Structure formats: C-alpha cells, structure tokens
Amino acid sequence: MLKSKTKLIKLLVTQGACAFLFVPTLQSVLAGLTVNYFRGISFDLTLKWIGKVWRLYADSVMLSI
Amino acid sequence: MLEAINEKIGVKMPHDNKNSGQSFAQLVAEKDNPVADVVYYGVTTGIKAGKDDLFEPYKPAGFYQILDGLKDPEGKWFVVHYGTIGFFVNVDALSGAPVPQCFADLTKPEYKGMVGYLDPSSDFVGYAAAVAANLAFGGDLENFDPGIDYFKKLAKNDPIVPKQTAYACTVSGEIPILFDYDFNAYRAKYEEDGNFEFVLPCEDSVRVPYVMSLVKNAPHSETGKKVLDFILSDEGQAIWTNAYLQPASPVELPEEVASKFLPTSEKNKQAQTGTKRICSVPSKPLEEPPFVTSRQFAALCLVPLSIFTLAFLALPLVRLVLSSAEGEAGWGVYVQILQNPRYLSTLINTVLVSLAVTAATLLISTTAGLFLVRNRFPGRDALVAILTLPLAFPGVVVGFMLILLGGRQGLVNQLLPGHWIFAYSIFGLFLGYLYFSIPRVLLTVMSAAEKIDPTLEEAVLTLGASSHRIVIDVLLPTLMPTMLAAGAICFATAMGAFGTAFTLATDIDVLPMVIYTEFTLSANFAMASALSVMLDVVTWAMLLIARSFSGATVAAGV
Numbered sequence: 367m368l369k370s371k372t373k374l375i376k377l378l379v380t381q382g383a384c385a386f387l388f389v390p391t392l393q394s395v396l397a398g399l400t401v402n403y404f405r406g407i408s409f410d411l412t413l414k415w416i417g418k419v420w421r422l423y424a425d426s427v428m429l430s431i
Numbered sequence: 432m433l434e435a436i437n438e439k440i441g442v443k444m445p446h447d448n449k450n451s452g453q454s455f456a457q458l459v460a461e462k463d464n465p466v467a468d469v470v471y472y473g474v475t476t477g478i479k480a481g482k483d484d485l486f487e488p489y490k491p492a493g494f495y496q497i498l499d500g501l502k503d504p505e506g507k508w509f510v511v512h513y514g515t516i517g518f519f520v521n522v523d524a525l526s527g528a529p530v531p532q533c534f535a536d537l538t539k540p541e542y543k544g545m546v547g548y549l550d551p552s553s554d555f556v557g558y559a560a561a562v563a564a565n566l567a568f569g570g571d572l573e574n575f576d577p578g579i580d581y582f583k584k585l586a587k588n589d590p591i592v593p594k595q596t597a598y599a600c601t602v603s604g605e606i607p608i609l610f611d612y613d614f615n616a617y618r619a620k621y622e623e624d625g626n627f628e629f630v631l632p633c634e635d636s637v638r639v640p641y642v643m644s645l646v647k648n649a650p651h652s653e654t655g656k657k658v659l660d661f662i663l664s665d666e667g668q669a670i671w672t673n674a675y676l677q678p679a680s681p682v683e684l685p686e687e688v689a690s691k692f693l694p695t696s697e698k699n700k701q702a703q704t705g706t707k708r709i710c711s712v713p714s715k716p717l718e719e720p721p722f723v724t725s726r727q728f729a730a731l732c733l734v735p736l737s738i739f740t741l742a743f744l745a746l747p748l749v750r751l752v753l754s755s756a757e758g759e760a761g762w763g764v765y766v767q768i769l770q771n772p773r774y775l776s777t778l779i780n781t782v783l784v785s786l787a788v789t790a791a792t793l794l795i796s797t798t799a800g801l802f803l804v805r806n807r808f809p810g811r812d813a814l815v816a817i818l819t820l821p822l823a824f825p826g827v828v829v830g831f832m833l834i835l836l837g838g839r840q841g842l843v844n845q846l847l848p849g850h851w852i853f854a855y856s857i858f859g860l861f862l863g864y865l866y867f868s869i870p871r872v873l874l875t876v877m878s879a880a881e882k883i884d885p886t887l888e889e890a891v892l893t894l895g896a897s898s899h900r901i902v903i904d905v906l907l908p909t910l911m912p913t914m915l916a917a918g919a920i921c922f923a924t925a926m927g928a929f930g931t932a933f934t935l936a937t938d939i940d941v942l943p944m945v946i947y948t949e950f951t952l953s954a955n956f957a958m959a960s961a962l963s964v965m966l967d968v969v970t971w972a973m974l975l976i977a978r979s980f981s982g983a984t985v986a987a988g989v
Binding site: 372373376377379380381382383384386387388389390391393394397 | 798801873
C-alpha cells in the first residue's frame, strides 16, 4: 500500500515537472503560429512568422549549426 | 534600411541591435583595432564619443543640407533621422482604461503596472524619455529635479523597466504603455495586427536626433563612406520615412508616407508646446566613464567558465583581481561593496535564489529521475524526451517562456485573472533557473541511477526494510556524489546565470545583472571586476563547504 502511494507521489512529481517544462514550450510554439499573440490562438493561425524569421535570420541559424 | 544598402551600393551590413551604450562600450574597447566601419546611435553618445576622438571626420554628399547644430562642424557626427518621444500605446491591452494623453495621467491608479520605460542609464530612448518628462514638468538640462520627482511618483505605479528596446513587449501587450519614439509606435500601428497609438504627451516632449559616424581607423573606411553617402542622399533619406522615421534633410515626403505621420494639427501642437531639440545643449550628458580595454573585456567573458575548472579559473581570476584594483578606490573597492547595502543585499539575494533553485532542482530531478529509471510504462520515453527537451534553450529563451507563462498576458494570468503576474518577480527568476536546471540534473541523476545494482535494493527489501528506508540507506548514499556534482553545477550556473535575469529584468537585482550594469552602462570596470571576483569567491566557498560536508555524509553512508 505504502509502496503504491509513494509511487503515485513520484509519478505526480515527474508529471508535474514535465508539465512545467512542456507547457511554456508549447506556448512559445503556438505564439510562433498565431497571427496575433495578444489576441490568442482563437484569432487565427498562420505560418507567416516562420517565413519571416527564415528570411531574416537564415544566415544566423546556419552559423549556429 | 540594411536591405536597401545591400541592394543599392552592394554593401552587406550585419544586423546589429546593440543599443547606444553597448555600441559606445564596444567602440572604446576596440579603439585601437575597430571592427566597425560606421556606427549609429543617439546624439549624446555621439558627442561623447566625438570628444574621445573615436571618429574619423567625414562629410558625406548630403552633409551641407543638414542644419547647423545638428552636425559636428568637422563631420565627426551628423544627424540622419529624428524621433519624437511619446507614449507607444497598445490600446487593446489597457483593460478598458482610456488612452493616456499626458505624463500626469500615468501616475493614476488605473494605469498601475501598465507603464514601461527603458532604463535611462542604459538606453538612449530611456534617457530621452527622462529628459522629456523633465521638460514636461518644467525642468531643464541643468535641473533634473522635476523629472526625478515624476519618476518617483511613477515608481509607485509599478512600472516595468527593461534594459533594452521593448517594442515586442508592447506589441504583445506585456507593457501596454511604453515611453518610446513615434517611429516605433507608427511601425506597430501600420504593420502589426492590433490597435496601437502614438500619443504626444500634452505637457511637452522632445525630438531626438539620431546620428551616424565613420569610425576612426575603420578597416573598410571607403565602404563606410559609401554607406554614409547613400544614407544622406535623397533616396536614402526617403527610405527612413518608410520606417516612419523623420528624415534629417528636408526631402519631399511621398503622399502615402506623409499621411501616416501625425496630422498637421497635431504637428502644430508639437510646435506650440515648444518641442525642444536636445541636440546642441547636452551640457551634462552622462558621466565620463573610465576606459575599458578589450583585454579586460576578455577576462570578464571568461568568468562563467572559470567557475567550472581550476585551469580556466586561474588566469582570468588573477587578471580580474588585478583589474578590480585599477579604479579610483584601489583595493578599497571591496570595502565599498561590503559597505554598500545595495551590493550586499544583491549578493545575499543571489546566493539565496541559487540555493533555493539547487534544492528544488535536486528534489524534483532525483525523484523524477529515479522513478523513470526504475519503472517501465507506456509513455515513459515521451516523458524523458519532454524532460530533456529544454536542454538547448538559452537563458534568454527561458526568460521569454516565463513571460508566456507568468507575464501580464501569460497563461496563468489569463486562467486566474487578477493577481498572478509572477514573471518579473524574484519568484519568476527562481522558476526560470529551475526550468533551466531540471533537465541537466535529471540527465546526470538518471545515468547514475541506472548503474545502481537493483539486487542491493531487493536484498534490503527481503530483510524487511520499508521503501522509505531503502531511499535513505541505499539510494541516497549511492547517489550522493552524483547529486553533489549536479547540485554544484546547478548552484554555480544559477549564481552566474544572466540571460534569464536579463530578459525578465525589471526590479530583480542579482549579481550578474549588477555586473552587467556596472560594466556596460556605467563603464565602471573596476567595480564590475570586483563584483565578479566576489561572485566567484562566494560560489567557490559555497561549493567547498558542500564538498567537505558531503565527504562526511558519504563516509558515514559507506
């Protein structure tokens, strides 16, 4: 019984850490795909930022790699 | 603009977003062997740098069109465009409050936490905004008291004070009202999706010239001259207007561009309120900083590395220690640090945050790491992947993510509206460092835990020990060396972490931020070195204590 309870706590801690790391990552990905970050994802999705970033910073990306 | 230069005269210029203070520090540092050919910055920095003989006089083709007073008679610097200081407002982010019209409006409670201005000691825009507010309340360049009084009042309204250009913060709604130039506001108004306005404060404001110069001993001075010629040509000047910048020479504005600037009536208002030029009268620009050499700069860059290995530690440390005594106070600089409550509390803050981060990271990462090593279940690989995903994120990105999570427009504040903006507090910084450290410590712990012999645990279990005892008697002692090493790296990283603090930076004072301010903004090199040495010594001492303490634990455990 105790073992399964501690196991549950461990699982929760692990999942909590995952959520903490993943939610902002997901948010930043979404922010990159929204037309207007301020109005949120419900507004509309777009790929225009990706193109813009690539045009402006392709050289920098290559250099880093 | 950079694209046009590339197209018209075939010169490829790098995107370099350094602000005026940083450009100045670099120019001074590289004085004898500069990398740059031309520089671009706010006017007071230009006059200061001109005095320090960093520029080659050059009079481009359009030089004679510029009014006197807006250029150095010898051609060391000249105005290329203007900007007018005002409020750059994200109307949608005002939460229903009316668009402010005056400096005085901003101290009202309805704008609490909404106003942002760049650190006046760091960025020229911030300095110009301070000058504008000062003029607005009856001060002048000799008397800064009205401006200081105003900023004191504003401080009670929880302003956000970033160190660097904050255009994106206003566009995203993090800073609904920013003291900024008209051209930034117009750029947002006409190019971003959203509802943005530029407001010329009803009291008064300033119109700031931005200048360019040819760097002395430039590596490609002919190319540099070509660039300057182009920028002052009618064609080049017209391009500024496409970016909503008011050009230096009186060129005819294209119809569609002219319509985007303030309408004529507004311009009259600008004239009536006596918008003053602060160009030719900056009698007391900023303090004259001592010189900084590139050699010393290299020493400073090595500080984070030096924490890790003794080999790297020795050389820069010696140099750092020596240079810390090169200031006016000599070795007394250390006494100054210990006697100055700001430096001392910053040091204590930094240590406390780092300790808290280390403890929390070890707890979370060890629990999760052990769990993931000991249990196989569907989705385990996905969890491991997620937990190690942020390894490559630099501190700046972590800071940005924290803003997404806990900023004014952040997820938490949207789900639980009201009082859940934690990104800019010390707790936000703690979370940022935690985010940064968890993947690193987790990987270390997992690789160590995989080597623990599971039969050892089984033996203890057969002898009737509780799982609680297993953790204390078997796992922790075996993992202790790994946890100490991981904890040490975590602690040292948190002590020296800069990117996260820099991105979040509002009122958070941690030591790396203070060092940055002393070095880049005040160019107080001796103090920056001394603080770096203190940071190093304190980190080192803490690690030493941890190691001696651990020796006893491990011995007792085995």
